[in-house]
Amino acid sequence: MRRTARLLTGTAGTALAVATAGLLAAPAYAGGSAGPSTGNLEVYPSSVVPGAHVTVNTAACGDGGTAAGDSSAVGAGLFMLAPSAHERDVIGQFQVPPSAQPGTYEIVATCDGSGRRVAGDLVVTLTPDARQVVPRGSVKTGVGGALGPDPVQTAAGVTALAVAAAGGTWLLHRRARGDGI
Numbered sequence: 100m101r102r103t104a105r106l107l108t109g110t111a112g113t114a115l116a117v118a119t120a121g122l123l124a125a126p127a128y129a130g131g132s133a134g135p136s137t138g139n140l141e142v143y144p145s146s147v148v149p150g151a152h153v154t155v156n157t158a159a160c161g162d163g164g165t166a167a168g169d170s171s172a173v174g175a176g177l178f179m180l181a182p183s184a185h186e187r188d189v190i191g192q193f194q195v196p197p198s199a200q201p202g203t204y205e206i207v208a209t210c211d212g213s214g215r216r217v218a219g220d221l222v223v224t225l226t227p228d229a230r231q232v233v234p235r236g237s238v239k240t241g242v243g244g245a246l247g248p249d250p251v252q253t254a255a256g257v258t259a260l261a262v263a264a265a266g267g268t269w270l271l272h273r274r275a276r277g278d279g280i
Contacts, residue, residue, distance in 0.1 A: 140208050140219035148227045149199040153206075156183060156190040159217045160210035164189055167211065173204040173221060180208055199223050 143154045153170075157180070160166050166180035170193045180191035191208070200223065207218045 140206060140217040142206055142219040142221050145220065146222040146224055147195055148224060149195055150197040152192060152194050153221060154190065154192050155180065155206060155208065155219065156185070156188050157208060157217045158187045158189075159208075159215050160187075160189045160213065162187055164213075165211045166191070166208040168193065168206065168208045170195075170204075170206050170221075172206065173199050173223060175199075195221075195223060201225055 139159075140155050140157045143156075144151075147153060155168060157166070160180070163182055165182070166189050168178040168180050168191045170176060170178060174196045175193045178191050178193040180189040182188070183190040189208075189210075202223055204221045204223065205218050206221050207216060209216050
């Protein structure tokens with residue numbers, strides 16, 4: 100038993116050391132060759148149909164900063180982000196081309212001067228959020244409640260329950276009086 104415990108302790112200690120080394124190395128790798136990245140690019144609305152206008156903003160560029168935006172992934176090309184009324188934010192707009200295909204696209208902005216790169220996701224769909232299909236009616240599972248789409252079946256079920264309740268009550272009264280069943 101002791102050998103097994105020592106072996107497991109040694110294995111657990113090794114696994115812990117490897118996990119710790121991996122966590123410590125992760126921030127060094129995250130810097131990568133893509134350049135420094137802080138913050139994120141906020142995309143409004145985040146889900147659009149082809150032809151829609153999209154607004155993006157970020158606080159990563161600092162006070163009075165500007166940025167160059169790149170929406171070429173979705174086919175919209177380059178656009179500029181300028182200081183906005185909100186403190187430290189830069190804001191820009193672009194239009195999604197009518198020929199854009201459904202999917203998720205990365206929109207990127209690079210701050211002028213500092214070179215900070217921020218990104219956000221844009222989802223292109225064929226159905227606008229306001230007109231999404233909402234299920235209606237009851238589920239046709241073969242088993243269900245008494246309230247279905249057919250009022251005749253519902254009335255028949257309620258009638259059957261009422262007759263059963265009346266019959267049960269009549270039998271209980273006869274039994275209580277001693278009449279026998």
